[in-house]
Amino acid sequence: MAAAKEILLRRPVAATIRLTVPAGGARPAPPVGPALGQYRLNLMAFCKDFNARTQKYKPDTPMAVTITAFKDNSFEFTVKSPSVSWYVKKAAGVDKGSTRPGHLTVTTLSVRHVYEIAKVKQTDPFCQYMPLESICKSIIGTANSMGIKIVQDLE
Amino acid sequence: MLARNFIKHIPCKNLSRHHILRDRVRPLIFFTSSTPQSSFSISASLSTSSSSSSSCFTDESFAAPYLSVRIHCPKHVVDPFSEALLCFGASSVAVDEDIKEEDDKDAASGSSIASKEICIESIFPVHEEVKMCISQAANSIGLKEIPKFKVEMGDEQDWITKNQDLFQPVEIAERLWIVPEWTSPPVPEAVNIILNPGFAFGTGEHPTTKLCLLLLQSLIKGGEAFLDYGTGSGILAIASLKFGAASSVGVDIDPLAIKSASHNAALNNIPLEKLELHLAPSENSSSGREMSLQKEQFDVVIANILLNPVMELADHIVSFAKPGATTGISGILSEQLPNVKERYSPFLENISTATIGDWVCMSGTKRGEFIDN
Numbered sequence: 001m002a003a004a005k006e007i008l009l010r011r012p013v014a015a016t017i018r019l020t021v022p023a024g025g026a027r028p029a030p031p032v033g034p035a036l037g038q039y040r041l042n043l044m045a046f047c048k049d050f051n052a053r054t055q056k057y058k059p060d061t062p063m064a065v066t067i068t069a070f071k072d073n074s075f076e077f078t079v080k081s082p083s084v085s086w087y088v089k090k091a092a093g094v095d096k097g098s099t100r101p102g103h104l105t106v107t108t109l110s111v112r113h114v115y116e117i118a119k120v121k122q123t124d125p126f127c128q129y130m131p132l133e134s135i136c137k138s139i140i141g142t143a144n145s146m147g148i149k150i151v152q153d154l155e
Numbered sequence: 156m157l158a159r160n161f162i163k164h165i166p167c168k169n170l171s172r173h174h175i176l177r178d179r180v181r182p183l184i185f186f187t188s189s190t191p192q193s194s195f196s197i198s199a200s201l202s203t204s205s206s207s208s209s210s211c212f213t214d215e216s217f218a219a220p221y222l223s224v225r226i227h228c229p230k231h232v233v234d235p236f237s238e239a240l241l242c243f244g245a246s247s248v249a250v251d252e253d254i255k256e257e258d259d260k261d262a263a264s265g266s267s268i269a270s271k272e273i274c275i276e277s278i279f280p281v282h283e284e285v286k287m288c289i290s291q292a293a294n295s296i297g298l299k300e301i302p303k304f305k306v307e308m309g310d311e312q313d314w315i316t317k318n319q320d321l322f323q324p325v326e327i328a329e330r331l332w333i334v335p336e337w338t339s340p341p342v343p344e345a346v347n348i349i350l351n352p353g354f355a356f357g358t359g360e361h362p363t364t365k366l367c368l369l370l371l372q373s374l375i376k377g378g379e380a381f382l383d384y385g386t387g388s389g390i391l392a393i394a395s396l397k398f399g400a401a402s403s404v405g406v407d408i409d410p411l412a413i414k415s416a417s418h419n420a421a422l423n424n425i426p427l428e429k430l431e432l433h434l435a436p437s438e439n440s441s442s443g444r445e446m447s448l449q450k451e452q453f454d455v456v457i458a459n460i461l462l463n464p465v466m467e468l469a470d471h472i473v474s475f476a477k478p479g480a481t482t483g484i485s486g487i488l489s490e491q492l493p494n495v496k497e498r499y500s501p502f503l504e505n506i507s508t509a510t511i512g513d514w515v516c517m518s519g520t521k522r523g524e525f526i527d528n
Contacts, residue, residue: 017249018237024463028354030221031246031278034309038249038276042321044356048363048461052488055462064241073321083242 011074015039017067023054039069046077053079062086081124084142087117098147108149114139221246221309222279226289227272228302236302237275239292244283249276278309322352325359327368333359333390336422346397349422350388355407355415357388357459363485366509366516367391367459370483375400379454382406382475385464385486389416391457392430393423400455403430404448408437450474457483459516462491466498473502478523485516492517 017035026032026047036043046067054063067077089095091113098106118135121127127135140150224245228236237248251274279285290301324334330345335358340347352358359365371391375381377399383392386405389412395403405416413432420430433448456476458465465472465484476482482503487495492515496506503519510516 013252015249015251017247018241019247020241024461030280030309034221034223035247035249035278040321042360044352044358045361048356048361048486051461052486052491055491059463085242 012071013068014071015069017069019065019067020062021050021065022060023057023063024051024059026050036067036069036075039075040073041067041069041075042073046075050077050079057081081120084117084121084139085146087120088113088139088143088146088148091117092148094148101145101147104147105149106147108151109143110151110153114143114150220281222281222283222285223307223309224277224279224285224289224304225307226275226277226302226304228275229298230271230273232296232298233273233275235296236292236298239295240275240277240288243292243295244288245277245279247278251276322350322358322360327359327365328372331368331372331394348390348393348397350390350419351415351422352388352390353411353415353418355388355409355412357386357390359390362511362514363459363516364390366511366514367457367483367485368394370509370516370518371395371455371457372398374455374481374483377401380404380452382448382453382456384456384458384468384472384475385460386416386432387412387459389419389430389432391459392416392432393419393425395455396425396429397423402428404433404453405430406433406435406448408435410434448475451477453477454480455483456480457485459483459485461486462488462495465495469498469502473499473521476521478521480521481518482521483516483518485514487515487517488513489515491515 017039019031019035021032028037028043028047032047033043036046050065054061057063062082064080064082065077066080067075069075088109092107092109094107098104114136115132117139118132121135121139122130122132143150226240233250237250240248279288285304285306286301289304293301319335319337322335324332324338324341326332326342330342332340332342332345332347334340334347334349336349336351340349348359350358357364359368368391371381371394375395375398378401379395381392381395381400381403383389383395383403383405386392386407389405392403392405393416405413407413407416413434416432420432451474453475454477456472458468458472465487472484473482482499484495484499489510492508495517499517499519500506502521504522506517506519508515508517
């Protein structure tokens with residue numbers, strides 16, 4: 001991480017761009033196009049690079065990308081796996097969370113689901129050193145805030 | 156080393172203004188409607204609405220309008236606020252770093268509120284409720300008031316034209332240049348390939364394109380039949396003809412790529428017998444896998460796509476090569492190479508690789524006899 005900081009400090013940063021792009025599906029159309037085009041970044045190079053690096057994910061999984069654009073029109077980017085809320089919604093098969101979390105429960109998920117999601121999240125750069133248990137707890141917290149209950153076993 | 160975080164540094168060419176002669180400043184016409192349709196044999200149905208010249212390269216999805224929103228928010232909440240915006244419906248959030256750091260040191264000086272704020276540029280899809288999204292995002296991170304914002308309709312032409320500017324002449328090897336349509340070649344005696352990539356991939360700047368061009372240069376001696384699978388802007392197909400191949404065929408699943416390739420062929424004065432373009436069926440189209448290409452017809456085959464298509468289509472791609480012909484595969488990262496090698500070794504022998512940075516180009520000659528796995 002120190003090395004990355006050094007690189008960032010050496011070159012002046014023009015902007016930080018955050019985007020959600022489907023894995024393997026980056027194309028120079030909106031939203032990627034205008035967002036990057038504004039800072040004169042090489043769209044095609046980004047698309048090819050991003051697509052190549054997200055080949056191992058299921059196509060169209062929405063990946064969170066953070067791009068650091070430098071003043072000389074070069075850029076770096078990091079890719080994170082989708083947010084926990086996306087995984088939870090997918091596992092539960094719902095589109096949106098509950099409108100009144102805490103009062104209204106939309107659906108339930110089993111502990112197994114939480115475990116699977118935690119395993120994927122552990123490969124994320126920011127969670128790598130967290131024990132699986134704490135990741136699970138934070139997933140349960142997110143699920144609860146969406147109105148999705150976690151039960152021991154689904155009937 | 157399965158790090159799922161990748162920090163990639165992509166150096167961009169030095170874009171400080173070389174004084175490229177801009178005497179050929181042509182208006183942005185991607186496709187002059189006078190180009191007769193019969194110049195190129197393009198098989199499969201292409202919806203060519205070449206009536207309005209400027210919209211030829213813009214598909215609905217590319218020309219889609221978008222909302223561009225400028226939001227002023229307090230500096231200390233920029234990060235959580237941007238994440239929240241993304242959760243609540245923004246397509247992208249960009250934060251300018253052009254802030255004066257000195258103002259940070261001023262302790263609670265009520266004077267310049269402006270310096271405590273940062274401007275965020277956000278892009279929203281057209282039908283999104285911007286105000287609701289911003290207020291929800293502000294609520295979710297505990298901001299007491301909704302930040303000021305301004306909404307504008309995004310001008311799609313704006314970023315398209317900005318992107319055009321970035322493309323400068325590229326020297327691939329000695330006496331081999333890729334030159335944009337609107338620039339005159341810096342070295343007129345060299346082999347110059349004139350391109351307008353439009354929205355297709357292949358300007359010659361990317362390492363994979365360079366690798367493939369260098370491979371092509373070493374393979375084409377004159378009179379070969381060449382297949383470019385995943386042709387994009389058509390750069391490899393055109394290059395092969397310039398190197399002396401007898402004929403070229405370009406295949407792509409994207410109709411925009413085919414349009415771009417046929418336009419570029421015209422720019423380089425390639426007659427129809429030499430360059431054929433085919434639109435291959437993708438999973439979305441309903442037509443079956445009929446391709447009017449014969450198997451075992453080509454002396455050189457190159458596929459510069461991505462890992463997944465290259466793995467899936469291995470049999471298909473190699474089937475077009477004659478026994479003993481060279482097949483090149485690129486668009487893969489060095490970490491993906493072992494899988495590709497394994498996938499292709501039943502078909503190819505004498506496999507060799509070339510690398511630029513993280514990108515790899517693998518080539519081998521097709522075996523005479525297939526080995527049954």
